[in-house]
Every structure is written in structure tokens, then in C-alpha cells.
Amino acid sequence: MLYFDSRGAPNARVPRMFAAEKGVELPTQIIDVLAAENHRAPYNVEVNRTGRVPALRLDCGFILCEVLPICEYLDEVAAGPSLIGSTSRERAETRMWTRMIDLLYVERMTDAIKFRPSKIRDMHATYNFKTMLPAEDWSFCRDIALEKLSWIDQELKGRDFVCGDRFTLADIHLFVFVDFFSRVDLGHSSELTWIEDHLHRVGDRPSALASQPTYWVARAI
Ligand SMILES: N[C@@H](CCC(=O)N[C@@H](CS)C(=O)NCC(=O)O)C(=O)O
Known part of the structure; x- marks a missing residue:
């Protein structure tokens, strides 16, 4: 997995905090939002076509955008109690x-x-x-x-x-x-x-x- 992060953007913090709760290490690439790196290629072509952060590249190459589905994915693939629910x-x-x-x-x-x-x-x-x-x-x-x-x-x-x-x-x-x-x-x-x-x-x-x-x-x- 590779997590496209921005240390100042609140949306990017949600999966970071979720991963910390689950004990998951997220290999990370920082995107410089203030320099509009998110609105330039390759990021807005190959990673998140909305030009927003964050995004998660899965090992199969699929790119997952939107913080809530990213957290749902981490919840399912990581061990430990679910942070969504058990029923x-x-x-x-x-x-x-x-x-x-x-x-x-x-x-x-x-x-x-x-x-x-x-x-x-x-x-x-x-x-x-x-x-x-x-x-x-x-x-x-x-x-x-x-x-x-x-x-x-x-x-x-x-x-x-x-x-x-x-x-x-x-x-x-x-x-x-x-x-x-x-x-x-x-x-x-x-x-x-x-x-x-x-x-x-x-x-x-x-x-x-x-x-x-x-x-x-x-x-x-
Ligand atoms: N609903 C989106 C929101 C993503 C979002 O708005 N990210 C902000 C950073 S907090 C962003 O990339 N802003 C830059 C822009 O839209 O140009 C998600 O869940 O990922």
C-alpha cells in the first residue's frame, strides 16, 4: 500500500488516525497541497483525478479515494477489533x-x-x-x-x-x-x-x- 498524504490537510488526518488506532503502518508519499502538487500530473492523472488528498494505492494497483472508504478498507484488511462494528x-x-x-x-x-x-x-x-x-x-x-x-x-x-x-x-x-x-x-x-x-x-x-x-x-x- 502507498498512502498519498498531506500533513496539514484534515481529510488526510482521518485515515492516519484510523491507521494508528488499528496499529497499521502506512507507507506514505507527501503531496504538497500549498504548492498545488495535487492539481498537477502525475498526481491528478494517475492518483486522484479529483485533484484532492488523500488517496490510497492498494498492492494490486487500484487507487482508493475518499477518506471514509479508505478507513473502511483498512478496517477490513487489518487485524484487531473493528472500528466500524462487529454486528x-x-x-x-x-x-x-x-x-x-x-x-x-x-x-x-x-x-x-x-x-x-x-x-x-x-x-x-x-x-x-x-x-x-x-x-x-x-x-x-x-x-x-x-x-x-x-x-x-x-x-x-x-x-x-x-x-x-x-x-x-x-x-x-x-x-x-x-x-x-x-x-x-x-x-x-x-x-x-x-x-x-x-x-x-x-x-x-x-x-x-x-x-x-x-x-x-x-x-x-
Ligand atoms: N470528500 C473528500 C474530501 C477531500 C478533500 O477535500 N481534501 C482536501 C484536503 S483536506 C483537498 O485536497 N483540498 C485541495 C483541493 O480541493 O484543491 C475525501 O473524503 O477525501
């Missing part, structure tokens, strides 16, 4: 929450970062989108994301982890992005007490430290 019901519950966290919160807040005036917005305008949200409207995306994060906070009160007492992929996905958005000045309000406790509970795990990013993005946002 149909557990797996369904983990996928349900991971999908809600991704669609309701991560994607919306990522839009805020894409459209907020910054070097990142300029890069998206150059490489990704013909249609951009007007710069003055970026904060609507943030407000929608925070409204949904507040809903998640209320729903999960009283639990240790997203799926109750099971630590899963859903916790890794939520933690990585709450941590990242907090560092780039898009954090949550202190009233979201479950989210805040979860951030610290998961942030204390060795896998969080092992996957620690260098937040170059903060300089570009």
Missing part, C-alpha cells in the same frame, strides 16, 4: 452517524473555508470551481454547519462516544474536523459542552497525537 446493527449505526457528521457538518464547514476570502479560496477558483459562492456569503455556510453541530451536540449528550460506549470511525471523523475548524478560527461555541468534552476525550488518545498535523492550512486561510 450488522453496529456497522449500520456507525455508518449512519459518520454520514450525518460528514454531510451536515464537515461538508458545510468545508464550504465556508472554500469560499471565505483567502489563499484557499483563490486556489479553489483556479483549480476546482467555475462557479464560486460570492465571497460575502461564505459565513452562511459556517452558520449552517454550526447549527448542525449544535444539533449533534444535543443528540449525543450522555454518551462517551458517538455510538455510545463504542469508539468508532464516527468519533475520528468528528474529532479531526472539530479540532481543525477550531484551529482556523471557525470553532464552536463553549455552550456545545458534549462536543467540547468529546474533543478532549478523543484528543487524549495516542492515535490523535500520532496523527498530529502540521497546520499549514491555518496560514493559508
